[in-house]
Amino acid sequence: MTTTQALRRVILPQALRIGIPNLFNHFIILLKDTSLAFAASVPEILGEAKMIAGRTSQFFEVYIVAALIYWALCSILELVSVILEQRLTKQTGGLRYD
Secondary structure (H helix, E strand, O other): OOHHHHHHHHHHHHHHHHHHHHHHHHHHHHHHHHHHHHHHOOOOHHHHHHHHHHHHOOHHHHHHHHHHHHHHHHHHHHHHHHHHHHHHHHHOOOOOOO
16 A cells, blocks of 8 residues: 555544544634624624614614524534544544544
8 A cells, every 4th residue: 555545545534533523613613703803894794783783773683693693604514524524434434532
């Protein structure tokens, strides 16, 4: 087995299976931290919600919708992470390093 084959068939699947949960946790944290970007004039979900709520005076409804959007995005990222982790676990023969 060449080095490239060993890397592709053995090392990378195991490394990805171990790294996927941490990687997606960081994606979710970054998504949640985007609400801080509004202070730097970057349009994002919570910033848009603040502007819409200010125009319409429907603060509760707008913030509920923003929370649901954040929840949906985080849930989708979590689901993708679980699917990738299960797929990689199956591919590496069920080896666990937890």
